[in-house]
Amino acid sequence: MKRNLRWLIVSLLFVATGLSFLDRQVLSIAIIKIQQEFHITDVQYGLINTSFLISYAIMFTLGGWLIDRVGGKLGLAISVGLWSVANSLHAVMTTFSQLLAFRFLLGMGEGGCFPGAAWTVYRWFDKEERALANGIAIGGSAIGAVIAPPLTIWLSTNYGWRGGFLIPGLIGIVWVIVWLLTPWRKENLAAEQPLASSVGKTVPFLDLLKLRPTWVFILIRFLLDPVFYFMMFWIPKYLSTERNVSFEAIGKLFWIPFLALGIANILGGWFSGQLIAHQYSVNRARKTVMGIAAVLTLVTPAISWVSSVEVAVGLMSVFMFAHGFWITNYITSISDMFGQKATSTVVGLSGTAGAVSSLLLNPLMGVVIQRYSYTPLWVASGLLYPLAFILLIVLIPKIKALAISTEQASVNSPLPIQTQ
Numbered sequence: 001m002k003r004n005l006r007w008l009i010v011s012l013l014f015v016a017t018g019l020s021f022l023d024r025q026v027l028s029i030a031i032i033k034i035q036q037e038f039h040i041t042d043v044q045y046g047l048i049n050t051s052f053l054i055s056y057a058i059m060f061t062l063g064g065w066l067i068d069r070v071g072g073k074l075g076l077a078i079s080v081g082l083w084s085v086a087n088s089l090h091a092v093m094t095t096f097s098q099l100l101a102f103r104f105l106l107g108m109g110e111g112g113c114f115p116g117a118a119w120t121v122y123r124w125f126d127k128e129e130r131a132l133a134n135g136i137a138i139g140g141s142a143i144g145a146v147i148a149p150p151l152t153i154w155l156s157t158n159y160g161w162r163g164g165f166l167i168p169g170l171i172g173i174v175w176v177i178v179w180l181l182t183p184w185r186k187e188n189l190a191a192e193q194p195l196a197s198s199v200g201k202t203v204p205f206l207d208l209l210k211l212r213p214t215w216v217f218i219l220i221r222f223l224l225d226p227v228f229y230f231m232m233f234w235i236p237k238y239l240s241t242e243r244n245v246s247f248e249a250i251g252k253l254f255w256i257p258f259l260a261l262g263i264a265n266i267l268g269g270w271f272s273g274q275l276i277a278h279q280y281s282v283n284r285a286r287k288t289v290m291g292i293a294a295v296l297t298l299v300t301p302a303i304s305w306v307s308s309v310e311v312a313v314g315l316m317s318v319f320m321f322a323h324g325f326w327i328t329n330y331i332t333s334i335s336d337m338f339g340q341k342a343t344s345t346v347v348g349l350s351g352t353a354g355a356v357s358s359l360l361l362n363p364l365m366g367v368v369i370q371r372y373s374y375t376p377l378w379v380a381s382g383l384l385y386p387l388a389f390i391l392l393i394v395l396i397p398k399i400k401a402l403a404i405s406t407e408q409a410s411v412n413s414p415l416p417i418q419t420q
Helices: 004-038 042-070 074-094 096-110 113-124 130-181 206-207 210-240 249-253 253-279 282-304 309-371 377-396
Strands: none
Touching: 004 042, 004 096, 004 113, 004 130, 042 096, 042 113, 042 253, 042 309, 074 096, 074 130, 074 253, 096 113, 096 206, 113 130, 113 249, 113 309, 130 253, 130 282, 130 309, 210 249, 210 309, 249 377, 253 282, 253 309, 253 377, 282 309, 282 377, 309 377
């Protein structure tokens, strides 16, 4: 029963992260009809996206902080419920200001998704299966990105563009009901502490900021998230302007890198767990997989120089595959070090850093592309992961559970997390 229940939990996390990416991408397709109906300008559309990114960046940290205090079950229910209601509200918008507000609300809800998933995986899985569970949990986001375009087009065709928002929003509300009805009995949990003690006792926020590993994880995400957002936001435009690929053909190619990402999320977690099962330490297992990922990204600059569109998309898929290996073990490493009392907060802090960095650098990417070409960005994409890996192995010599005190506990008592 325990084994079946925890894999049901991780399956629900897979659906939640899938909905998070699906819900945020609906607008990028529906905006074509919304602009025609409400005469929203490109500048206004840019402000709408900025509204989402600002609230998303803020709530990544606040959502993680909240989940470390109330637990993953309640925290994720609030998070998914909030963004599902926000997504449904898009279906009744009639003005630009309403869309701006609903987009901000969507970002507030989605900010807690990945910190909540990381907290829940730590709570249910031991060190050997934790990376695989994380890979499945966050792999839903890639699948959400794969199915968003065709699903949104189908829903819009059959139910209008408003249906493209309303139906996924209602599915999210159903998810919340199923999530809350799923039993979380303490005997089913992997962590040593009973469920009653998993909330309320947390690491003081300022204490986390005094720890070097916290800042290392923040720095790594600050460096690498803009690369991922570059892939998400600029690949279609690159294929169109630089490779002369038609709009229809882009739709047939764009999903392939994201499918590679979803597969790698799961495979990277499984591989890390297998290494531990074969007597690798947690430190060696996580870093081995992230090292392989860093090496794979070195093929990325070749995208600028290959002549075949298919080969270019293949190299993009290699990069996304590498990112899947990386991000699964990166998030798992945070949980390995910070445990149930601080994982969500640190994942949230790093996610905020990545969102802020992407918000700042995306306009600069446009300047580089306009004045020079895509080549500097492809080169940077290929070099930043090896740089981040070097920073990781130098600044965090060993990934292991940290002995840090919690609130509502003796200052000298160690954080009650599993030893590795």
